[in-house]
Amino acid sequence: MSLAELRASLEAARAGREMHDWMAEMFPIGRSITGDGVRETLALVKRQIPLAVHEVPSGTRVFDWTVPREWNLREAWVKGPDGRRVIDVRDSSLHVLGYSVPVHARMPLAALRPHLFTLPAQPGLIPWRTSYYAERWGFCLSEDRLRALPDGEYEVRIDATLADGSLTYGECVLEGDTGDEVLLSAHVCHPSLANDNLSGIALLTFLARALGGVRLRYSYRFLFIPGTIGSITWLALNEARAARVKHGLVVACVGDAGHSTYKQSRRGDAVIDRAVAHVLRHSGAPYQVLPFAPYGYDERQFCSPGFDLPVGCFMRTPHGRFPEYHTSGDDLAFVTPEALADSLAKALAVVEVLEGDRTFVSLNPKCEPQLGRRGLYRMIGGPADAGRNEMAMLWTLNLSDGRHSLLDIAERSGQPFATLARAAGVLVEHGLLAEAGRREAGE
Numbered sequence: 448m449s450l451a452e453l454r455a456s457l458e459a460a461r462a463g464r465e466m467h468d469w470m471a472e473m474f475p476i477g478r479s480i481t482g483d484g485v486r487e488t489l490a491l492v493k494r495q496i497p498l499a500v501h502e503v504p505s506g507t508r509v510f511d512w513t514v515p516r517e518w519n520l521r522e523a524w525v526k527g528p529d530g531r532r533v534i535d536v537r538d539s540s541l542h543v544l545g546y547s548v549p550v551h552a553r554m555p556l557a558a559l560r561p562h563l564f565t566l567p568a569q570p571g572l573i574p575w576r577t578s579y580y581a582e583r584w585g586f587c588l589s590e591d592r593l594r595a596l597p598d599g600e601y602e603v604r605i606d607a608t609l610a611d612g613s614l615t616y617g618e619c620v621l622e623g624d625t626g627d628e629v630l631l632s633a634h635v636c637h638p639s640l641a642n643d644n645l646s647g648i649a650l651l652t653f654l655a656r657a658l659g660g661v662r663l664r665y666s667y668r669f670l671f672i673p674g675t676i677g678s679i680t681w682l683a684l685n686e687a688r689a690a691r692v693k694h695g696l697v698v699a700c701v702g703d704a705g706h707s708t709y710k711q712s713r714r715g716d717a718v719i720d721r722a723v724a725h726v727l728r729h730s731g732a733p734y735q736v737l738p739f740a741p742y743g744y745d746e747r748q749f750c751s752p753g754f755d756l757p758v759g760c761f762m763r764t765p766h767g768r769f770p771e772y773h774t775s776g777d778d779l780a781f782v783t784p785e786a787l788a789d790s791l792a793k794a795l796a797v798v799e800v801l802e803g804d805r806t807f808v809s810l811n812p813k814c815e816p817q818l819g820r821r822g823l824y825r826m827i828g829g830p831a832d833a834g835r836n837e838m839a840m841l842w843t844l845n846l847s848d849g850r851h852s853l854l855d856i857a858e859r860s861g862q863p864f865a866t867l868a869r870a871a872g873v874l875v876e877h878g879l880l881a882e883a884g885r886r887e888a889g890e
Contacts, residue, residue, distance in 0.1 A: 450799040451865060453661055454792065462791055463784030466649040469495075470702075471779055473645055477540040480579060480636045480673035481505075481517040481614050488635050489617040492648065492671055496655045499620075502613040509683035512676060515579065517612025518546045520605070525559070525586055528599030534586050540638035541775055543605065544585035545577030551604045559601050565590040566774065573775035575640060579676075582609075589775075614680055617671035619655050623663035628688075629801060630695035630758060631655075632745055636673035640777045643766060646702030646787060654794050664802050665693065678745035682754060694719040694801055695758030697746045701790035702782030705764030706733040713739045713750035717757035721854055722800040726793055729863045737765070761797075763790065796865075803868045804854045806883040807847035807875075816844065821877050838862065839870035847871075849883045 473491055478484040489500050507514040523543040525534040536542045544564065562585040564576045570590035578585070584605055617635070633651045637644035648671060655669045672678055682689060695712075696719065707730070709723045715738065727734035739759075741747050743766065749758035763786060771777040818840065842860040843853070853871060857864045874880040 450661055450795070450802055451868075453657060454795045454799060457657075457788075457792060457795065459788040459792060460784070462653065463786075463788030466653055466787040466791070467702075467779070467782065467784045469652075470641060470645040470649050470782070473648070474639050474641060474779055475540065476638070477520055477536070478636055478638050478644070479518055479545050479577070480676055481515060481612060482519045484638070485615045485635055485673065488648070489615065489671060492617055492652050495652050496619050496659065496669075498617045498671075500615060500617050502615055503680055503684070504613050505611040507614075507680070509676075509680045512679050514614045514680060515676065516609050517614075518607060518609050520547075520607045523547070523586070523605045523607070524603075526602040528597060528601070533592070533596060534588055539573055539775060541573045541575050541587055544583065544587060545575075545638075546579050546609065547584035547605045547607060548582045548609055549605055549607050550584045551606075553600055553602050555600055556596060556598050559603065562586060562603075563588060563593060565593050569770065569774060569776075570594075572771075575638065575773045614673065614676065616673065616677050616681065619669040621655065621658055621663060621667040621669075623666040625664060625666065626691055627665050627693045628691045629665045629667050629798070630670065630692045630749070630756070631667065632670040632672060632678065632695070632697045632749075632758075633699065634674040634677065634745065635671045636677070639775070640773065641779050641782045642700050642702045642769075642777050643772060644699070646700060646782055646790075647698040649787065650698050650701050650791055650794060653791055654798075657795065658798065666691075668692075672745070674745060675748065678748040682748060689754055689756060692749075692756050692758070694722070695749060695756055696723075696794075696797070697744045697749070697758060697760045698762075698794070699744050699760065700762040700764060700766055702787045703763050703769060704783055704786055705769065706735065707790070707793060708735050708737060708762045708765050710737045710743065710746065710760040710762070710765070711739045712746065712757045712759045713752075713755055714757055715739060717759075718801070718804065718854065719757050719759055719797075721858065722797050722804070723759060723761065725800060725854065725857055725864055726796040730793060730796075732789075761790075761794065800854060800864050803864065804852050805871070806849060806852045807843070807871055807880045808849045808883050809844050809847045809879065810881055811844075811879055812848070815841070816879055821879075823873065823877065835862070835866060836870060839866045840874060843867055843870050843874060844879065847880055
């Protein structure tokens, strides 16, 4: 099956529902940058696609960083003066400050309050807070719940371990015809946050599953890593391999109802930047393209000046620009099967551009070849598409001079890439075009 056939056969409604249902299975897991929650999540990914799971020991030096100690949480709760639990991590994995050190103590509410984190401007929501690199403890709860707490003595317990262990990440590699790679990455370190975490994991998992049955030109490396420290660790351990990366995407926040957004790589004009912009431009839906900035997700590590990889970030509503961001409002109801399916279809379309982008040479460059004599008018597509397809052939013939790729031609002509790729295929079949490298090799 070709990529075009794969995308055409995608049952969007079914794919969206399957992704959403699978996210529901992962949602309750208490994830962090290390620990058994990450392993449990990767085990679910491994049920869908082939996945190698790597463990990097605590204390490993990775550039200017060090792999931290491993954190695992067994229980966390606060009991009120009447002995009943007023906060319990079993109700939401957001209730505990991430990486909290162990504690078991009794104290008055006044002493407990500095360890309680809320969102006064969003009083009904629980915030997500962490303390990865400073030893603290705390609980997160809604402002409404905090205001309802009576004075008196409280019992607090965080049963956790913070000890030498490892950082865990997953890697799925689909081998292509060449060693050049497309790097696709999602972070796996957030607990019960559906859009900012699980939607990216789901999209990359289902994309890898779909591509597994297709012959590919590039090799595709899917990374499921904890944010920041995960990408830094992977780059430190794979510095030589990183040179193989020709295109890349970090995927996050792809399940909400907002329109698609793409953040460019540091280069700004890399093929991946142009390919995603082209797909969004021809999607028929609103979109936005943002310039690179050294803040955000792991694209800032892949794009650091010592690597400068062509890696952008594919999203819907960007992080921090929806009020549910990093709160209990980012739940399964916030993401929709329709948005997930749309994001998957667009990701497949981007892969189709990357795979199909070729540079051709016209074998009949002196004046326009007689297409009618060869029966090429209206050969691809029906009557309604005839004009567009004829123009696609004419543009392809005119700009196939060994210097313009199909993506170049698509950008200049305004034609959809898929239409030009089909036209190029027909012209090759009729001896009017040859791929630049193959012609030079005498193939």
